[in-house]
Amino acid sequence: MIKELTPGTVVLVGGGPGDPDLLTVAGLRAIGQADVILYDHLAPNDALADARPDAELIPVGKWPRGKYTPQEEISRLLVEHARAGRRVVRLKGGDNFVFGRGGEEWRACAAAGVPVEVIPGVSSAVAAPGLAGIPVTHRTVSQGFTVVSGHVPPGDPRSTIDWAALAGAHTTIVILMGVKYLPQISATLTDAGLDPATPAAVVMAACMPGSRTLRGTVADIADLAAAEGVTPPAITVIGGVAALDWAHEAPAGVST
Numbered sequence: 001m002i003k004e005l006t007p008g009t010v011v012l013v014g015g016g017p018g019d020p021d022l023l024t025v026a027g028l029r030a031i032g033q034a035d036v037i038l039y040d041h042l043a044p045n046d047a048l049a050d051a052r053p054d055a056e057l058i059p060v061g062k063w064p065r066g067k068y069t070p071q072e073e074i075s076r077l078l079v080e081h082a083r084a085g086r087r088v089v090r091l092k093g094g095d096n097f098v099f100g101r102g103g104e105e106w107r108a109c110a111a112a113g114v115p116v117e118v119i120p121g122v123s124s125a126v127a128a129p130g131l132a133g134i135p136v137t138h139r140t141v142s143q144g145f146t147v148v149s150g151h152v153p154p155g156d157p158r159s160t161i162d163w164a165a166l167a168g169a170h171t172t173i174v175i176l177m178g179v180k181y182l183p184q185i186s187a188t189l190t191d192a193g194l195d196p197a198t199p200a201a202v203v204m205a206a207c208m209p210g211s212r213t214l215r216g217t218v219a220d221i222a223d224l225a226a227a228e229g230v231t232p233p234a235i236t237v238i239g240g241v242a243a244l245d246w247a248h249e250a251p252a253g254v255s256t
């Protein structure tokens with residue numbers, strides 16, 4: 001992994017799911033060396049305490065009820081700072097390549113002749129269920145998992161997900177950015193043949209203040225989430241593993 005940041009280079013740093021302790025060693029080292037750090041609200045902002053006192057810290061992206069920096073502007077800033085010979089860190093929540101626009105930022109830098117390096121992060125897609133005691137796979141329950149975005153509803157012209165195929169795949173479905181359209185998503189899955197009794201869980205704000213886990217079935221999880229006032233960031237897990245709870249339950253009854 002990268003030991004010394006190179007002036008004029010952009011480093012995409014995955015910040016993990018929110019707790020700065022879940023940032024990688026390489027990520028923290030990069031934060032400590034950077035001249036400029038562009039960070040999102042879901043990035044572990046407490047880790048910025050380890051930035052150099054003279055580092056320039058620039059909040060970008062979408063902030064709840066606040067500021068919004070368009071993607072083109074973020075890419076432009078990355079290129080501008082790197083071209084000025086600075087060591088630039090692009091800090092995101094989770095992993096930059098999991099719904100993190102990492103590819104777009106890399107491409108923008110490459111087009112401008114700016115070198116890019118990558119420090120992967122712990123994605124919330126796996127970490128949020130894990131922290132709630134839910135393994136995304138379990139040998140006797142699920143042989144795989146699919147991570148999808150729920151930011152547009154099924155049937156929307158912008159949606160490219162084959163929900164019916166997921167309903168029949170017998171693997172775990174992990175939905176990010178899916179709070180708003182959870183009613184449509186769960187109804188689409190059951191309409192496509194997924195057993196309404198299939199376990200489902202919503203993990204809200206994992207390793208952040210206000211963290212909560214709700215458990216139910218694919219048939220009632222949307223109503224539960226609405227009744228409990230679930231707000232982003234939250235992850236929905238659908239599949240047999242959503243009934244497992246290593247955090248509170250001895251593994252009795254589940255063969256390993």
Ligand code: SAH
Binds near residue numbers: 017128176208232235
């Ligand atoms: N790059 C990120 C995902 C960005 S998309 C990653 O790899 O984790 C943002 C979505 O991630 C949120 O809407 C939510 O679905 C999920 N998410 C991120 N952090 C989370 C957390 N601490 N708890 C629950 N969900 C989280």
